[in-house]
Amino acid sequence: MTTSDDGNRQLPAPVQDFLPTTFLERGIAVPFTTPMLAGTRTRPGERNTMELIVPNPSGGRGVYILPWDDLAALCRPTVHDARLTAVLSHAQGVTPTTIRKAARETAAIGLAGRAAAAAARNADTGDRQASLTANFELLLALVRRIEASDPTMANPQNERPADLERRARRAIAKIAPELGRTHESIANAMEEIAALYSSVGIGAASSAGRIPTLLARLLRMRAELQTVMERGSGDAAQEADLVAGALDLTTNCARIVLADIRSAAADIIALLRRWLVEPDALSHMLARPEWLLDGWDRIAALWETAEMHRGQEETLGEICGLIPAVPREIGHWVNHQLNIDADVQRHHRKVILLEDWRTGRGVMDIIRRNEALLEHAA
Amino acid sequence: MSAGSETGGMISRPHLRSLQSDLVGAHDRQILKVVAMVDKLPVRGDADQFIAPLRQRLAALRPARPVNFTRLLFMPLDPVIVAPANWKRDALAVPRSALLPLSNQVRAALGADTAALDLRIAPLTSGQGAELRAIGAVLWPRAVAVLSASQPPEDWAAATGLQSADYRAIADHVTAALGSSGGIEALAWDAIHGKQPATHEIEALLSEALGAGSSAFALIAALLAARLPHAQPVFIAADDIAARRGEPAVRRAVDQMIDTTIDGIEERIQETVQLSQAAASLRGVVGLLEDLELQCATRPSRKARIVQLRRTIDATSRVKFNEALDGRLLNPAETLAEADDAQVMQLEAAARDLRRFEGVARRLGGAEHYDSGLRAAAGALKPRDGELMQTVIDRVRLIEILQGAEAAAAAMPA
Numbered sequence: 001m002t003t004s005d006d007g008n009r010q011l012p013a014p015v016q017d018f019l020p021t022t023f024l025e026r027g028i029a030v031p032f033t034t035p036m037l038a039g040t041r042t043r044p045g046e047r048n049t050m051e052l053i054v055p056n057p058s059g060g061r062g063v064y065i066l067p068w069d070d071l072a073a074l075c076r077p078t079v080h081d082a083r084l085t086a087v088l089s090h091a092q093g094v095t096p097t098t099i100r101k102a103a104r105e106t107a108a109i110g111l112a113g114r115a116a117a118a119a120a121r122n123a124d125t126g127d128r129q130a131s132l133t134a135n136f137e138l139l140l141a142l143v144r145r146i147e148a149s150d151p152t153m154a155n156p157q158n159e160r161p162a163d164l165e166r167r168a169r170r171a172i173a174k175i176a177p178e179l180g181r182t183h184e185s186i187a188n189a190m191e192e193i194a195a196l197y198s199s200v201g202i203g204a205a206s207s208a209g210r211i212p213t214l215l216a217r218l219l220r221m222r223a224e225l226q227t228v229m230e231r232g233s234g235d236a237a238q239e240a241d242l243v244a245g246a247l248d249l250t251t252n253c254a255r256i257v258l259a260d261i262r263s264a265a266a267d268i269i270a271l272l273r274r275w276l277v278e279p280d281a282l283s284h285m286l287a288r289p290e291w292l293l294d295g296w297d298r299i300a301a302l303w304e305t306a307e308m309h310r311g312q313e314e315t316l317g318e319i320c321g322l323i324p325a326v327p328r329e330i331g332h333w334v335n336h337q338l339n340i341d342a343d344v345q346r347h348h349r350k351v352i353l354l355e356d357w358r359t360g361r362g363v364m365d366i367i368r369r370n371e372a373l374l375e376h377a378a
Numbered sequence: 379m380s381a382g383s384e385t386g387g388m389i390s391r392p393h394l395r396s397l398q399s400d401l402v403g404a405h406d407r408q409i410l411k412v413v414a415m416v417d418k419l420p421v422r423g424d425a426d427q428f429i430a431p432l433r434q435r436l437a438a439l440r441p442a443r444p445v446n447f448t449r450l451l452f453m454p455l456d457p458v459i460v461a462p463a464n465w466k467r468d469a470l471a472v473p474r475s476a477l478l479p480l481s482n483q484v485r486a487a488l489g490a491d492t493a494a495l496d497l498r499i500a501p502l503t504s505g506q507g508a509e510l511r512a513i514g515a516v517l518w519p520r521a522v523a524v525l526s527a528s529q530p531p532e533d534w535a536a537a538t539g540l541q542s543a544d545y546r547a548i549a550d551h552v553t554a555a556l557g558s559s560g561g562i563e564a565l566a567w568d569a570i571h572g573k574q575p576a577t578h579e580i581e582a583l584l585s586e587a588l589g590a591g592s593s594a595f596a597l598i599a600a601l602l603a604a605r606l607p608h609a610q611p612v613f614i615a616a617d618d619i620a621a622r623r624g625e626p627a628v629r630r631a632v633d634q635m636i637d638t639t640i641d642g643i644e645e646r647i648q649e650t651v652q653l654s655q656a657a658a659s660l661r662g663v664v665g666l667l668e669d670l671e672l673q674c675a676t677r678p679s680r681k682a683r684i685v686q687l688r689r690t691i692d693a694t695s696r697v698k699f700n701e702a703l704d705g706r707l708l709n710p711a712e713t714l715a716e717a718d719d720a721q722v723m724q725l726e727a728a729a730r731d732l733r734r735f736e737g738v739a740r741r742l743g744g745a746e747h748y749d750s751g752l753r754a755a756a757g758a759l760k761p762r763d764g765e766l767m768q769t770v771i772d773r774v775r776l777i778e779i780l781q782g783a784e785a786a787a788a789a790m791p792a
Contacts, residue, residue: 076782076783079783079787079790110768110772110775111771114719114722115723364730364733364779
């Protein structure tokens with residue numbers, strides 16, 4: 001942002017074709033409630049700063065890329081957003097996880113309303129539960145694997161927790177020397193892996209994680225969009241077509257990266273070994289669905305609650321403005337199964353053609369609607 | 379509840395009075411539940427008397443209520459149905475007292491078919507517009523056929539207090555409106571869904587109505603002006619048709635349509651509307667008023683009437699705003715510290731309703747009145763020393779809704 005001769009701060013020129021090549025460059029969606037900040041993303045800037053990528057507030061093409069400190073100069077944020085900004089300024093690193101943590105922490109105070117606060121608290125509880133479940137599933141897998149050669153052992157799933165814990169300790173004791181680690185470090189590794197698997201689900205709970213649940217919501221939305229596309233012509237059908245195309249691309253990629261993650265867990269010993277040898281590489285792979293689907297939870301919430309606000313067809317235009325660009329980095333993740341280039345190019349072309357949507361509703365009503373989205377995308 | 383009360387039959391006087399007194403102090407939700415029960419009674423009997431003291435509150439709550447044959451039959455005429463005392467001979471209006479006798483005539487003529495229609499209507503409520511329109515599409519043309527050739531029923535004068543000669547004029551209004559209801563409903567439906575009716579579509583409907591006489595033309599124009607979000611295209615289309623025809627009767631019909639529209643506004647502003655609907659209702663009235671101002675700019679007498687109407691609505695709106703600010707927000711907020719989630723959300727909803735309402739009302743003037751009201755309310759809601767953080771946050775949010783983020787940030791304790 002520059003300062004003019006009369007002392008007023010001026011926006012820089014918008015970046016016309018924002019086509020990021022990596023997910024980090026695309027930034028992470030920030031669940032602001034201020035209408036003018038709809039679709040805003042954040043990413044690391046230069047010298048340990050954070051940047052905002054704000055869709056052109058005029059509804060025209062392009063995005064503004066600003067230092068985070070310039071947010072207040074761009075618009076008057078809601079009290080919720082001002083607090084979220086303050087919380088994020090202390091965040092360590094910019095990932096979907098850190099943004100979600102800050103967003104929940106802010107919503108839990110109640111600044112987006114009591115319902116959003118309850119949703120944030122429930123989501124936190126749900127994540128903790130998911131982590132425990134993932135740990136349980138990993139222990140089951142390890143016990144089954146270690147005791148596979150002993151047909152006299154009862155199915156560990158039917159054991160009482162104390163008995164399962166005893167069998168798990170025995171399995172860890174057996175495998176630790178083989179992996180060249182202590183019992184404690186293997187137990188810790190199991191917990192760390194469980195935390196990473198909690199969002200994608202594992203074993204019997206593989207469909208219950210946050211990511212598979214979001215994927216199921218997006219697939220349901222895709223089916224409903226088909227009805228809109230078949231029903232009509234005009235803006236709604238064209239917009240539904242654009243959203244459906246982006247959803248197809250994103251959900252196909254998500255299924256592939258999820259399959260990779262599940263396949264990595266098929267052999268528990270290999271998974272442990274991989275974690276001990278290259279933890280960063282494994283955690284990056286396990287974080288892919290989060291990066292890929294970042295921003296889509298808000299879109300799903302927008303679609304699912306549309307009938308309570310403006311109606312689904314009327315909401316499509318707004319959704320079009322929120323569709324996350326798909327970076328070329330996706331090619332490295334899925335190219336072994338999908339030739340992604342043509343799809344990404346087609347998607348980019350459509351987004352550019354159909355970029356300028358903004359609604360004309362009252363600011364207060366949009367803030368309320370945005371707060372309601374926090375209840376569905378915590 | 380006794381067997382008598384279940385059938386709407388006998389309730390002793392003291393028992394009735396005691397029940398009424400309980401009900402007057404009941405919450406809105408409880409009242410809606412009781413009214414829904416009363417509405418379901420096959421014979422209402424004492425039940426009507428039981429809810430009589432609640433009529434005013436009920437009007438403010440405006441619940442989705444069951445629809446019956448008569449209500450559906452006259453649904454397309456809603457904007458021109460007036461209280462019997464407000465009905466004037468030669469006006470484009472239908473007195474409420476005429477609805478039942480006319481409806482009875484239609485029911486009698488439809489014979490056995492009425493039972494099937496009653497069955498379809500029975501499960502519906504006033505909120506189910508699409509379903510009601512679908513049944514109306516069957517009922518309305520048949521009612522036109524019946525009432526076009528009907529004679530006044532024997533009990534007409536006794537039931538309505540009107541003369542026999544009034545019957546034909548009223549029945550003609552009804553048949554004209556029901557005859558065009560398909561076209562009006564289609565244009566209104568498009569408008570609700572964001573498609574503004576094309577001038578030629580409005581003109582086609584009005585020209586068709588003119589075939590049935592200038593009175594029908596005026597009535598359909600008045601109904602369209604009331605149903606569409608913007609009346610101006612209807613006024614223009616009616617003017618164009620009158621100019622092309624060059625007939626004094628058609629010109630007079632346009633005048634009559636304008637007078638009816640103004641009468642309609644006067645009728646509407648007397649209605650009690652709940653706060654959540656107040657902004658939408660006022661937006662419709664203000665929009666009509668603005669369209670009328672444009673239309674009547676060159677007619678001093680009518681312009682003066684509209685100016686007076688604007689002043690009245692402005693004054694009424696200010697009073698309504700002040701009452702709602704105190705009654706729906708500030709008074710209940712006195713116990714904010716003890717409020718549960720639902721009560722806090724109700725207060726926030728009331729604050730948003732007030733903002734929506736004043737947003738429309740300030741188009742009539744009085745911006746300073748609303749600004750100072752909101753400022754004072756925000757001041758009264760400021761966090762108090764020693765309050766729990768949850769209550770402080772609730773207060774800050776109410777201030778944010780009323781006055782914006784800057785005022786809320788200023789009210790937030792460090």
